[in-house]
Amino acid sequence: MKKENNHDDKYYHVWILVDYNLGVISSVTYELLGVGRYLADKLGVKLGAVGLGFNIENKTIDLIKYGADIVYIIDDKNYEKFNDEIYSESYFRLIEMYKPEIILIGATIYGRSMAPKIASMLNTGLTADCTGLDIDLETKNLIQIRPAFGGNLMATIICPYKRPQIATVRPKVMKAKKVDTSRKGKVIKPKINININSKLVIIDCVKTLSEVVNLSEAEVIVSVGRGIEKKENLILIEELAKVLGAAIGASRAVVDSGWIGYEHQIGQTGITVSPKLYIACGISGAVQHLIGMSSANKIVAINKDPEAEIFQIADIGIVGDINEFIPELIRIYKA
């Protein structure tokens, strides 16, 4: 690859798109601000945080405290619920207006839906689920590191000729900066005209998960596999999750048995998570499951079979019956 600076120099500054979950700024936003700040400082440019929503103005100050120099905000009833068309169209207009050189988007369900549409509208490059981001100072290219083949291979990807460069980042992968209440920033309220006669109509947003934290943003996940033996024993997992303040994950086998809903499935045909602590209870560790959780910071595995695959990637292993071990763990933790 030639080291030439042959992209469009009109594009300037780093942007992060603010991610909301049920009207609240989700944690991935602060993580994006953390890595965005690093990239902006390295390039010597400003960091912008761009938010679309309704009744969100009072939340903008937080974005500055966590690293943004400029907050672009459009507070309008049309943005109350996430609408792929209206959001993508609006972000597209703002990008055309301000021309940022880098855009970071949270790899949430909404973010993963919107990012490829925006990149396609702009005919520019998009890199999914980056775990590392840096700047090549010579070319000013964004160096994007992402896992492929379920994390067994890492790839470094660049977008040398097109601007903006767009990347999505999964929740919990980057670190938020410490809040700095002395930080000052500017708030801009852009005016754009968009067609609100969308081909999408959001009828309802239904919350079904009872846990306080959702799986993709959870710091701790208690995950359950076949070793639970029967559905009735799930109550143990639920209790452990409750005392630890954890979200509940599951292997495909448990979901396919109908013991727990698909929204809990972690792995290749479920979701990918990277919590600080992952407690695998009675999970054998098929490669399809490992793909979805191997990037967890610390993995504790409990399994009857000392040869279980899960121990290949675990940090701490406990050979034993989860139905005996977990009640002890709950009892001692509570004591």
Add this chain to the structure above:
Amino acid sequence: METLRSDELNIIVCIKQVPDTSNVDINKETNTLIRNGIGSTINPFDVYAVEEGLKIKEKLGGNLTTISMGIKSAEKQLKETTALGVDNTVLLNDKLFAGSDTLATAYILSMGIKKLKTYDLIICGKQAIDGDTGHIGPSLAEKLNIPHLTCVKKIEEFNEKFLICQRMTENGYDVVKMYLPALITVVKDINKPRFPTLKGKMKARNSASTIWDAYDILANREKCGLIGSPTKVLTTYIPKRKSKVEFINGTPKEQAQKLLDKLRISKK
């Protein structure tokens, strides 16, 4: 370009050939997938996309087409969909397509679909298990100038004008009405895929896919393959393996106590 729609319902399902990882093992020395002797298969999420297409067709009639961009051998996966009851299969195959990133792939698929002319609904899997990007569905919808919804777990209603879907979210699901023509990507929860019948397999054996190259679909070569891909893979490497597992021994009670001690220490 206005999308043409006919009286009959037309559904297109996009499928991808991926390495068959269901029997795969990790080489513990190099931490890579052992790929020797690994065959190829339909991307698992696409199987649910095909099934959803078949279900709609069974209810409302019409034509179901599967389309794939890939190497010649991807015709095998297209034939598998014929065995399940798909009417037509199209393979977009050209050396010019090699090395396409997700933007270029979406463009090529859009040109193939434009050549098919009529469609009401396009269904894709949520993502492919090799690249894991989930880009193709939304990017393709944009290239066709139609709306899309990702991670659909249920179609509540489907008629000639619109569909009402449940789309998964982190906390539950959204209920969304979307006007046709449109594109959805589906998750595993949406249905239980069928197996091919003997009759279907016979039909598949005697079937052939329509094969189109860049010229056939009027693709601009500047937008295909490596040239048409804004993202470039600079390097690839194998990530470092984690240190070895540390086992905690003892009675369940002792194990539980030691585990909590360890986790509390490492928290600081």
